[in-house]
Amino acid sequence: MTDDPYYLQGRIERRLAEDPATAELGVRVAVHGGAVFLTGQVASEERRRHVVAAATEEAGGLEVHDDLGITAADAPTGAEELR
Amino acid sequence: MIRVAAVGDVHLGGDACGHLRPALEGLPQVADVLLLAGDLTRHGTVDEAECVAAEFRDLGVPVVAVLGNHDYHSDQQDEITKVLTEAGLTVLEGDSTVLPVGERRLAVAGVKGFGLGFAGRSCSDFGEPENRAFAGHGKQVAARLAGALDGLAGQADRVVALTHYSPVADTLLGEPPEIYAFLGNYLLAEAIDANRVDLAIHGHAHAGTEKGVTAGGTRVRNVAQPVLRRAYAVYEL
Numbered sequence: 001m002t003d004d005p006y007y008l009q010g011r012i013e014r015r016l017a018e019d020p021a022t023a024e025l026g027v028r029v030a031v032h033g034g035a036v037f038l039t040g041q042v043a044s045e046e047r048r049r050h051v052v053a054a055a056t057e058e059a060g061g062l063e064v065h066d067d068l069g070i071t072a073a074d075a076p077t078g079a080e081e082l083r
Numbered sequence: 084m085i086r087v088a089a090v091g092d093v094h095l096g097g098d099a100c101g102h103l104r105p106a107l108e109g110l111p112q113v114a115d116v117l118l119l120a121g122d123l124t125r126h127g128t129v130d131e132a133e134c135v136a137a138e139f140r141d142l143g144v145p146v147v148a149v150l151g152n153h154d155y156h157s158d159q160q161d162e163i164t165k166v167l168t169e170a171g172l173t174v175l176e177g178d179s180t181v182l183p184v185g186e187r188r189l190a191v192a193g194v195k196g197f198g199l200g201f202a203g204r205s206c207s208d209f210g211e212p213e214n215r216a217f218a219g220h221g222k223q224v225a226a227r228l229a230g231a232l233d234g235l236a237g238q239a240d241r242v243v244a245l246t247h248y249s250p251v252a253d254t255l256l257g258e259p260p261e262i263y264a265f266l267g268n269y270l271l272a273e274a275i276d277a278n279r280v281d282l283a284i285h286g287h288a289h290a291g292t293e294k295g296v297t298a299g300g301t302r303v304r305n306v307a308q309p310v311l312r313r314a315y316a317v318y319e320l
Contacts, residue, residue: 026290040289041308079316080316
């Protein structure tokens with residue numbers, strides 16, 4: 001293992017996808033300026049906490065910024081007419 | 084007019100169970116059918132399928148689904164299909180259904196689909212067995228969609244192709260281009276364009292965009308819930 005941010009990004013991405021506690025393939029991971037940034041949408045607050053916890057475990061002490069969102073589940077306000 | 088509601092990638096299970104139900108209660112007022120574009124669960128377990136069944140049963144409109152890659156993760160796809168079918172959902176995999184909507188008929192052909200990529204940047208059925216297995220499955224699922232669509236236009240007023248993986252690259256815009264081969268498969272679009280299809284619905288690409296079109300001019304919509312940013316979209320055909 002190396003401390004290179006590139007491989008750290010790969011390790012966190014793989015952990016988020018392959019760890020049953022997260023199983024998230026749609027979360028973006030970026031490592032910039034000595035910190036980890038998480039973006040994307042997850043289905044619930046609990047899943048958000050699990051993602052941040054897993055990323056923090058992998059991050060080796062780097063700060064983890066949670067820029068995740070919870071997927072909106074409101075009814076639509078209109079329809080698209082396809083002709 | 085036939086009103087088609089659609090959403091994919093709802094990834095239900097655990098504390099997400101019940102999230103969509105409030106928005107679904109008024110569905111019969113705005114749609115004639117609900118299509119689910121796969122990744123209904125997170126880990127592909129029967130427990131999560133029970134949550135999906137509770138979410139989408141007894142909505143007052145027919146619900147037609149395909150499964151997605153997450154729904155295969157625990158090798159329980161057959162059990163998941165059984166749970167959903169027992170709840171009254173129709174689960175398609177290489178087949179079709181024709182639904183009466185008033186005096187008109189809506190046909191839906193469905194397959195999970197798979198990756199492969201797009202013309203000029205696709206994986207070939209060649210080389211190591213692992214590579215041949217990947218590309219071979221991509222070819223096989225497209226052939227299944229072609230089979231499901233064959234002759235379907237003659238049985239209905241409107242035809243929808245329902246997949247989890249994308250038939251076009253347009254609706255992947257926003258995803259890293261390097262992973263397109265894992266997100267979609269142009270042979271799905273070729274199967275669509277070889278038939279009269281009025282709308283192609285897919286999910287899978289959470290960071291993609293909603294609207295695209297096939298080479299042959301069929302409208303494509305990516306209904307992954309993170310893309311829609313709402314419980315479902317409605318398309319009037």
